[in-house]
Amino acid sequence: MNAPVKGSGAAGTKYEGPEIAENQGFLELDLMALYRTLRKRLGLIVAVTLGLTALVMVVVLQQTPLYTAETQVLLDRQKMQVTDMEAVMSGMPADSATVDSEVEILRSRALAARVVDRLNLMQDPEFNGKLREPSLLRWLDPRVWIGEALKLVEAERPALNQEILDRAELNSVIDSLLSRLTVSRQRLTYVINVSFVSESPEKAARIANAIADTYILDQLEAKFDATRQANDWLSRRLGELRQQVQDSERAVEIFRAENGLESLASGVTVSEQQLSELNAQLILARTALAEARAKYERARQIRASGGTIESMADVVQSTTISQLRQKQAELARELANLASRYGPRHPEVVNAEAQRRDIERQIGAEISRIIGSLQNNVSVAETRVASLEESLREIRGETGDSGQAMVQLRELEREAAANRAVYESFLNRFKETSQQQDLQVPDSRVISQATAPIEPSHPRKALSLALALVLSAMLGVGLAFLLEHLDNGIETGRDVEQVLGLPHLVSLPATPAEKGADRKVMNPQDYLLAKPLSAYSEGLRSLRSALQLSNVDNPPTVILFTSALPSEGKTTSSSSFARAAAAAGLKVVIVDCDLRHPSVHKAFGIGRPETGLVEMLAERLELSKVLVKDPKSDLDILPISTGTANPPDLLGSEQMRLLLERLRNDYDLVVLDSAPVLPVSDSRVLSRLADETVFVVRWSETPKDAAQAAIRELRLYNAAIAGVVLAVVDTAQQAKYGYGDGGYYYSKYSRYYVN
Structure with a gap:
């Protein structure tokens, strides 16, 4: 239960720290730290993992199965040429930008609106939220909360006309349709995958096919519209050009007649x-x-x-x-x-x-x-x-x-010829587009019709379970490391030596009373007498041996017990230590030096005496007048009856020094139970008069920074600190904290104790 002490801890000596091999790699230390953390927080990790996994599975099992159907559309690069003429609306170039543009057309709201109208999805509760019955899981969707909030806001606005409301409802159905639609290009090919998710497998296939068919129909209609518009424009333009030709030719004949420039059959005048x-x-x-x-x-x-x-x-x-x-x-x-x-x-x-x-x-x-x-x-x-x-x-x-007239005549003839050529060109194009209007081929075709899927695509229960297990385990591990990082307690001897820089003297296991059982029947001081072979009793004996070995030539006699904060087990440790030494045959006296909150008499189950330490130091009473005998051992107790206005002055007085010298001469061991270090300065003053100071740290509860601050205060007073006692240690829990501490092997040698 005790760790070997390599240095005295007295003034002028220096604790050299734990024996750690210098060639031990950081990776091994980090892995061991990770292992200790995981083992320590294993319960938390398991609880988080199982809890979150169960919650996810409950949600997954409550979700409506969704089915995904997919159809494939090919952008056809081959064009059917029926006539040797250029198309009014030429085929699409097969480049990447064009394919991406067609993907966006498939995702467009206009196309979705046509599908909604074609399949009458406004009357389908799956897409129209107003027709859907409320469910409990819908409140897990944040969009539902946002929608309800918007309804409250809209309720305060003036009433909107029915057309706006119908349009808003249509937009909602279109949004629902688009949220279930996935359009993607298949790698670098000209194939576009159109996937749709629905609660019904037949409906998923029907809507996926309807989207592809509507897209192809939209291409045909676009070509028909372009051809029709071209024909309309060409028809109007032909009328204008025909009139221009007639006017220009009439002007030629009139000019020729007026200037006598009639032509013969050969074409000359x-x-x-x-x-x-x-x-x-x-x-x-x-x-x-x-x-x-x-x-x-x-x-x-x-x-x-x-x-x-x-x-x-x-x-x-x-x-x-x-x-x-x-x-x-x-x-x-x-x-x-x-x-x-x-x-x-x-x-x-x-x-x-x-x-x-x-x-x-x-x-x-x-x-x-x-x-x-x-x-x-x-x-x-x-x-x-x-x-x-x-x-x-x-x-x-x-x-x-007539030469000048001929020049003008030729100019008029050229203008008439140009008008005639333009007219003939437009007339030919009009005839071609009129023929092309009845023969339009789409640029895309469906190469794979969607079929009703057999298995749902969501939720995937096995995958959800695996992901839930992995993610919840990761969360549990992360939470464990977070709690470990936030854990400010001292739990092992390694922590003592690394955090406080002091020897770990001993770890005192928690007694049944300290664990919450038999609190009224057997306190720790009685427990060590009732269970002399217990781990708790052995720990006290190890503490006495460690203190004696701290200075073999001059073993300490006056030993001060203190702690950083109240309720950390210093009184229990000091009184148990004193009773154990007395039970071992030593002549021991315990002095209650906590003038503000004396508790030694309570630890031994005796009433508060009429006289005590203060009265003896102030009135110079005989020591025998104030000493109280432990009813269960040969231990002498010097209790406190009343307090004083200035405890540090009293404890640091010459009378106190003389008292300790007398006790040193009369007893084998003098145990001083003092106040905590941080709240008051009593223990700091008293540490100068003690041979060794034992610093008590409550296992897993004393904050590291508080213990470090207390140690710094004691060192300012040149206190001879023998080491640290871990009190109220849960040995079963400590065994989970990893290697490097004797508590880890407690289960292997616990048969040597009778607890």
Whole structure:
């Protein structure tokens, strides 16, 4: 029960502390501390764990089972192209932002409102709180408290119209629907999971499928609306463009007519056509003029030079000359025949000569006529060329005057052509969108329909139980460490040595009276006599041995018992220590030095005496007059009858010193029971007169800071502190506090005691 004392504790000596191996790691110390804490607070941990787990299971069993149904929607990247044209509302690009946007659309209030209306969820008590019967568990939901508070606030407001109330009720149902809906993207795919939780498995599947179907229908309607709006806009725009085309084309025709710019079938104007034809005729006329002039000049040159002109083409081609030449040839033959027959003077020859000359004259006249014709042809050609040139000049003048009009005409034509092109483009698009309106394909499709689940998804009883056990155990452990941290008591010898820096002399087990049993029958002082082999008696013997070994050469005789605060067991310890020493055959006296609240006489069951310590010191009575004999042992008691106005002066007086010297000489052991250290200074003054001071700490109750403060006060007075006694120790509880203290092994050696 006692710890070995390595230092005296008297002035000039120093306590070296407990023997702890220097090579012991901090990890081992921390693990041992954790183990001691858990073992000490095991009851609390078990109680918290079981209590909270039971509470959680009660709540879980009272909860309505919820079922989760899931459907999967795929954003389809493949587009069906029926016609070779761009869609009015093109398909969605398959990027991450688009998929996330579609997830938000599935979570939108607008889509939820359509589902509420489609499935008539306003009449479903699961979603409409106004139709739900009240339950006890609903008050565990803080939203219910908030709702009730809002109702009280709204009750003080003016009455709202029915439309606002209906809208608020619809919003409440939508909020309830959205709170049970979970929409998530499946990793990095284009698949979106739509999960819904409901009290009914069939309802969960129906609503999940309805959300997916409504989402796809919403996509189709959006495309139909976009196509219809495009057609309406194109129709209105086509009317405007058609009028613009008509106006621009009419302006072209009016301008052309006003400026004489009518076009032929070839597309050119009349002036341009005339100018072209005149140019062609002029070229031909000039060519003919050159040819006629060349013929005439040739004929004139031949005639002027005296050459024959009969070789000219016009002469050769002349029928008259050909006939005359033929007659001339026939006449020449005839003349030759006549000349040979008749001679040159024959009348027939002369007549034939005359005919020949007449024919030559006719040929010459015909040639002159041909040359005149050539000259006439030259004049006609010149006149024609001049006429054509004049006409060409007139046409060119008219063309120059209409040049500016042609520029304006072309501008009007270009504007009309542009209007016509825009009109035709819009007309083609209108026809395409009209065809596309009846053929719309959604960008998503359902790849997995939700089915009614068999097992509820909430509450998961096994998981809830496991989590409740783990979390409540963690809470219990945390609470245990918190209480351990807040625990300010001293409970083991290790605590004594580490906190107070003093030797742990002994731990005195709590007697049955101190534990609450047989309080009126047997107090601790009587218990040690009745149970001499008890752990309590052994503890007192160990205390006496420890005090004797604290100074082997000069064992202490005057021993002071004190404590930091009242009711910590110092009187019980000192009186039991004195009675145990007397029972061992020593001559012992116990002096009650608590002048303010004397209690030694009560500990031994004797009445309050008429004289005592104060009277002896003040009136110098004989010691034998004030000593009282212990009725159950040979112990002498010096009690206190009355107090004094100044206890510290009395206890520190020379008379008190002389009294202690006398008792030291007359007794083997003088035990002083004094007042607590912190409230008064009596014990501090008295500690100077004692050989050793025993500091009593009540197990698990004396605050550490109070004990430390008391030790500091005693050291200021140079008190010789022998060590600390742990009083009223619950050995069964102390055994749970861990290694390093003898109480831990109490169960193993308790058979040596007879308690």
